[in-house]
Amino acid sequence: MFQKALNQESSQAQSRLYLSIARTPAEIAEAQRLRYKVFAEEMGAQVSGTGGLDIDGFDAFCDHLLVRESSTHQVIGTYRILNPHQAAQAGGYYSAGEFDLSRITHLFDRTVEVGRACVHQDYRSGGTITMLWAGLAKYMQMHHYEYMIGCASVPMNDGGHAAASLFNRLKDDYLSPPEYRVFPHNPLPIEALNQDIQVACPPLIKGYLRLGAYICSEPAWDAYFNTADMLVMLPLSRINKRYAAHFLK
Structure with a gap:
């Protein structure tokens, strides 16, 4: 049933x-191969796995959303989805490894976690990520989930100054209400970093915020990916009406 809905969505x-x-x-290996290409080869992340695949312990429990190119059938975009039942089997959400999620545990029975989002460098137009979001929205709607969470990453090639500046710029408009706030286990030392650099918001984070997402945390430092991660939360009820008309059909 879900696959039929995806086919209808993609035809549009x-x-x-x-x-x-x-x-x-x-x-699943096709998704892991794309993740390795983007995260390890392009970003220099220290990913686990062998044979050119990015693999971790959550993969076996997740649903893997794929965008393929029609003529070659190559996977050119992917999202990893962990629903509440799968999270219970996996021992929790991936983001719990980076953040204290205590304040939002009461939402877990209605929460989907997304992660490992990536798009092949030749297809990084709006269309690919739009299809991934449409599939995710359809997944949540069909299974009656109400919240999406995930780690949104900022590269730390400059030592973290861009991430600190981006958080400083976004926090006044997008920081969540206190009841949704989570806390990094390994906080980025914002006070020791330049917070006034003019930095472009990464497209994925910009997209989340346009949809209506909150930023629920200060940045955490992910040493393996060398990124600063902020937890974002998107209640389905907050999706911008302009986008809801497109995604929630």
């Missing part, structure tokens, strides 16, 4: 791309 998007959920180990 760019005809050269289509959306699916990985159904076999081989399809």
Whole structure:
């Protein structure tokens, strides 16, 4: 049923791309191979896994959303989805490794976590990420989930000054109410960093905020990916009406 809904959604998007959920180990490996290419080869992250695959302990419990190119069927975009039932089997959400989530545990039975989002460098137009978001919105709607959480990353190639400046710029308008606030286990030392650099907001974070997401934390430092991560939360009820008309059909 969900696959049929995805097919209907993708037929209304760019005809050269289509959306699916990985159904076999081989399809999951395609997502892991793209993740390795983006995270390890492009970003220099210290990913786990062998044979050119990015693999961690959560993969076996997750649903893997795939965007493929129609003529080659190559996976050019992916999102990893962990729903409440899967999170219970996995021993918790991935983001709990980076943040104290105590204040939002009462929402977990209605919460989907997303992560490992990446797009092949040749397809980083709005269309690919739009298809991933449309698939995610359809997934949440069909299964009656109300909240999405995930770690939004900022590269730390400059030692963290850009991440500190971005958080300083966004916090006044997008920081969540206190009841949704979470706390980094390994905080980025914002006070010791330049917070006044003019920095562009990464497209994925900008997209989340346009949809209506909150930033629920100060940045955490992820040493393996060398990124500063902020937890974002998107209540489905907060999705911007302009986007809801497109995603929630």
